[in-house]
Amino acid sequence: MPGKTNAFDRVAILGLGLIGGSIALGLRRKGHAGLVVVGYDSDDAARATAGEIGLVDEMAASASAAVAGADLVILCAPVRAMGGLAEEISAALSPGQVVTDVGSVKGSVLAQVAPHIPGGVHFIPGHPVAGTEQSGPRAGFAELFEDRWTILTPPGDTDDEALARLTDFWQGLGSRVTCMDADHHDMVLSITSHIPHLIAYNLVATAHDLEQVSEKEVIKFSAGGFRDFTRIASSDPTMWRDVFLANRDAVLETLGAFIEEMTILRRAIRQGDGDLLFDLFNRARDIRRGIIEAGQESAAPDFGRHPELGEDGENKKESS
Amino acid sequence: MPGKTNAFDRVAILGLGLIGGSIALGLRRKGHAGLVVVGYDSDDAARATAGEIGLVDEMAASASAAVAGADLVILCAPVRAMGGLAEEISAALSPGQVVTDVGSVKGSVLAQVAPHIPGGVHFIPGHPVAGTEQSGPRAGFAELFEDRWTILTPPGDTDDEALARLTDFWQGLGSRVTCMDADHHDMVLSITSHIPHLIAYNLVATAHDLEQVSEKEVIKFSAGGFRDFTRIASSDPTMWRDVFLANRDAVLETLGAFIEEMTILRRAIRQGDGDLLFDLFNRARDIRRGIIEAGQESAAPDFGRHPELGEDGENKKESS
Structure with a gap:
């Protein structure tokens, strides 16, 4: 059973590429009353495109402005940009907020981001193992996380309730959730x-x-x-x-x-x-x-890359 | 424009796996009056399956029986089985026949097969660069070769008319055809x-x-x-x-x-x-x-492997 989608009411997405954009679309598809998705991207072109296609409810003028008042903050930047982004928003964070990320490497993100997280803010690194080879705000789609796994790597002192809410959040996007330590x-x-x-x-x-x-x-x-x-x-x-x-x-x-x-x-x-x-x-x-x-994969013979071959692994010719 | 499909009237396919089966299905789909597709496979189970699903017009009792009277003989065996197969059918071949193969290596096939080809029989090695990860008689489909390339590696003394007919044959299956030497x-x-x-x-x-x-x-x-x-x-x-x-x-x-x-x-x-x-x-x-x-590929973001993503490279969500 998928989890509830209203784990958070105001979600700030920092970085509006394939993953950030797909989170925004997934959230808004399943949205609940009162949900607001706030977005920001440091790249002017990406911000303009995201605005054009209406990816988020509110486009913020800065990363700090985006996180103010959010109950969930998701860092969707390239792995080595995470530390700088965390430093930038640090002063705007307030106790009780949950901060997570979607980076493909977790040890490095933990080391970069943790020093900038003020006391009382819950930082739980995460990684949705999902993607396509495409990138940018137009590449996202609401179903990207369905039946894929999201790995959370909560540090030892993680607040149980914050972890439960973040787990619900990902399940609400259709993802399965598992926990392990960052090095593993x-x-x-x-x-x-x-x-x-x-x-x-x-x-x-x-x-x-x-x-x-x-x-x-x-x-x-x-x-x-x-x-x-x-x-x-x-x-x-x-x-x-x-x-x-x-x-x-x-x-x-x-x-x-x-x-x-x-x-x-x-x-x-x-x-x-x-x-x-x-x-x-x-x-x-x-x-x-x-x-x-x-x-995690279909049996359809994709190597032939033929439109007449169905997703169910059967040649359509056989059923027509 | 695709070539004519009636380059040959009696086609013997030796080996009824993915490639042999797809040739049979492609030929029969585009078939012309008088076309007969004869098949054989040294594997009893493959022969039985091919018979069950009606892959060919006639199932021969041996490789030699299959080639007798055929105007085109196609060797669809694993590369290192080509020499043995050629030796087996050698005595049944007769002048004017065209013999080709579909092996993924051409130098070795040429060396193995050529010694068993009697005078007056035209041997032109070939390789359709197409396939899926599946195998066996049930894996074939008529469209496998469409818009893919078939490489022919005619030896220096190849008969022009035989080469033209074999080129027509592959074009009839929807393939593009090019020639190069076996080593290249x-x-x-x-x-x-x-x-x-x-x-x-x-x-x-x-x-x-x-x-x-x-x-x-x-x-x-x-x-x-x-x-x-x-x-x-x-x-x-x-x-x-x-x-x-x-x-x-x-x-x-x-x-x-x-x-x-x-x-x-x-x-x-x-x-x-x-x-x-x-x-x-x-x-x-x-x-x-x-x-x-x-x-040779679609731009659709296949990495996500999602049924809602179309073959045209557009997310269906954008058009619905």
């Missing part, structure tokens, strides 16, 4: 999100620099698998630069494991060890089955 | 298809072996990017084992370039070089734009 979050996300993006970016760079194959050929024959990587490699560059800098240790550790594994696979190819390759390729199917069963 | 094909596909699959398999193996993160957590939080990789890592293990063994040299060379690039990226993360990361991430967007403009 950063290790988990290094493999489920950060390294996948890094190797996607790396593959695109490799293709760009190959001497024997032209960029035109890469584009033309990308349907063989390459295009799937360009999708996530077209995500917001600023956001991702910050993720890799802010989660350096976990990313380097997981990347080390990836390279070790690659060394084994490379040797198997060089030595013609078909059994090792087959076993490894076969095992990969199990994890995918788990992901589909967990409702 | 294998290098191009190593970056656009083989290495993407290899690193997807490798990422899934890395996740499997990580000590600090459970498989359950990987599955739960896969929406951050990881799930995109499991999609292509769930492709047919036998087919892919064969690709890496048969295209060893090009794969190892491209993999070397990938690892070099990864070393640079890893150092940038270790040294905190945000400018290098940002520039590289930003460049990746250009290639994606090229792929979308070339009609």
Whole structure:
């Protein structure tokens, strides 16, 4: 059962990109009497666009103005901008307010933001594991968080009621909510999100620099698998630069494991060890089955990218 | 304008999986008077399934029986099974027939198959760059090749008319057709298809072996990017084992370039070089734009995997 949507009455969203915009749209779709969504973005163009498409109820003139009087403040900035943003709003915060964020790295955000949170204000870092490869105020949509997981990383001294209200808030947007400590979050996300993006970016760079194959050929024959990587490699560059800098240790550790594994696979190819390759390729199917069963993916054969293939995993041709 | 579909009247498809099945369905959808599609698969279960769903007009009792009297023979076996299949049908081939294949590696197929092709039979290797992550006779669909590229790698002494007829054939299935030599094909596909699959398999193996993160957590939080990789890592293990063994040299060379690039990226993360990361991430967007403009991908934000997002790249919410 989804939680109640009226955990907070005045919600300030600082940063109106894909995630901030989707929160605004989700809130307003399910809105309750008295709900006011206040927005701010330090980028003039983003603020203008958000105003144009009516993303929020009130557009504030500054981050501080946005948070004054809000009962929930959500920081939706790139990871390394969180500290500066927290410092900027610090004086405008008042006891009883809940402050959270949506950054993809939690240890770094906790370290940057916590020093600027006045006593009596509840800061609970968070991360909705949801997104698309698009960015900016026009990229948001109300359903982004449905059936996705939001991870909260409450410090040890977190107020129970504030945590319960924030959990309700995310459930109201359709998300599932779980808690873990910030360091474990950063290790988990290094493999489920950060390294996948890094190797996607790396593959695109490799293709760009190959001497024997032209960029035109890469584009033309990308349907063989390459295009799937360009999708996530077209995500917001600023956001991702910050993720890799802010989660350096976990990313380097997981990347080390990836390279070790690659060394084994490379040797198997060089030595013609078909059994090792087959076993490894076969095992990969199990994890995918788990992901589909967990409702985090559809079984539809998307690789063909054909409009006649339905979301339910069946070819429409078979049912027509 | 698509080519005519009656380049051949009796087409033998040897191997009734995703590609062979899709050819059969595509041919029969656009079929002309007198067209007969004959099928065979060495796997009893695949043959039974293909028979059940009526994939072909005639199911042959052997590969040799299938090719007798056909004017086009298409080898749709895993790459390293091509030589054995060609040897098996060799005695049943007769002058004037065109033989092609759909293997993902062309140098190896040419070397394996050519010795078994009798004089007067036209062997032209080919590769439709299309597919999904699914396999087997039920995975095929008639539209798989539409707007995708088929690469033909005709040897120097190829008969012009045979090449023209095979080109017409693929165009009749909706494919675009281009020619190049086998070695160049294998290098191009190593970056656009083989290495993407290899690193997807490798990422899934890395996740499997990580000590600090459970498989359950990987599955739960896969929406951050990881799930995109499991999609292509769930492709047919036998087919892919064969690709890496048969295209060893090009794969190892491209993999070397990938690892070099990864070393640079890893150092940038270790040294905190945000400018290098940002520039590289930003460049990746250009290639994606090229792929979308070339009609090889849709701009729809698929990463969100939401049924309310249309294929035209617009959120349906905006138009409703």
